[in-house]
Amino acid sequence: MAKPPFDYTLIAVVLILAAAVLLAITYMVPRPGGERTISVTGTASMTVQPDEAVVYVQAVTRSNDSAEEAKSLNAEVSDAVLTSLLKAGVDRGDIETQGFSVYPEYDYLQDRGQVLKGYVATNSMKVTAKDFDDVGKIVDVSVDSGALISYINYELSAAKTNEYKALVLADASKDARNKAEAIVAGLGKSLGDLVSVSASNYNYMPYAVYDERATGSAPSADVKQIATDLPPANVDVSATVQVTYQVA
Secondary structure (H helix, E strand, O other): OOOOOOOHHHHHHHHHHHHHHHHHHHHHOOOOOOOOEEEEEEEEEEEEOOOEEEEEEEEEEEEOOOHHHHHHHHHHHHHHHHHHHHHOOOOHHHEEEEEEEEEEEEEEEOOOEEEEEEEEEEEEEEEEEOOHHHHHHHHHHHHHOOOEEEEEEEEOOHHHHHHHHHHHHHHHHHHHHHHHHHHHHHOOOOEEEEEEEEEEEEEEEOEEEEEHHHHOOOOHHHHHHHHHOOOOOOEEEEEEEEEEEEEO
16 A cells, blocks of 8 residues: 655644744743843033134145146145244144145036146145134234135043043933933832943034134135134033943
8 A cells, every 4th residue: 555645734834833832932931041131321411611722724726737836836825824823823733734635626618528627736734722812813824824714613622522521421321320220110120230331422513613614705804803703602512321231
């Protein structure tokens, strides 16, 4: 007598049911070493007084003939700016080069398409003033030497940035613990040991007194007036931390 063929459909159904039973058991029985935890986000912010003003200066030169000429002209303007700043009493250490570039400049003509117009050289400098009253002087000598002012900011020095960062991160951590304690107390539990913590964000935004990108190409007199009447303003720092605790 021939053996009946295997019922593969029946076998598949049995295997699926067996897997479902094992999965249910896994969820019903606590896994060894399993622990209950709570994860919270703590935030904090503070408003502080900046300790320096920064003037971002640009020497921009153009040449219709060559990139080398644009670069040479830029060196002349940059040297004049640097010399004037030093003569005005600015410390050499407070003048930093941020970047230098030389690139082609094009015009678009309807009948010819893109046509080379010339070359542009740009040298960007950062000039820091510990005394806000010096900003007007920095702007004056820079503009008079042929440079442009990109923007003027109230900022925090590296030392102050680190100081306020430590304070605001500590406050964000306390905020996270307070939140976690409130949540577990409401559930009739208590807070256990710290499992993990990470600082997901620290933010500090300088206060812009003048921004050429926002105001357009203002005449030099306008920039000088802004620098002379530099108003006092504070800056904000903030931090966010992610914390996980055991639930006892």
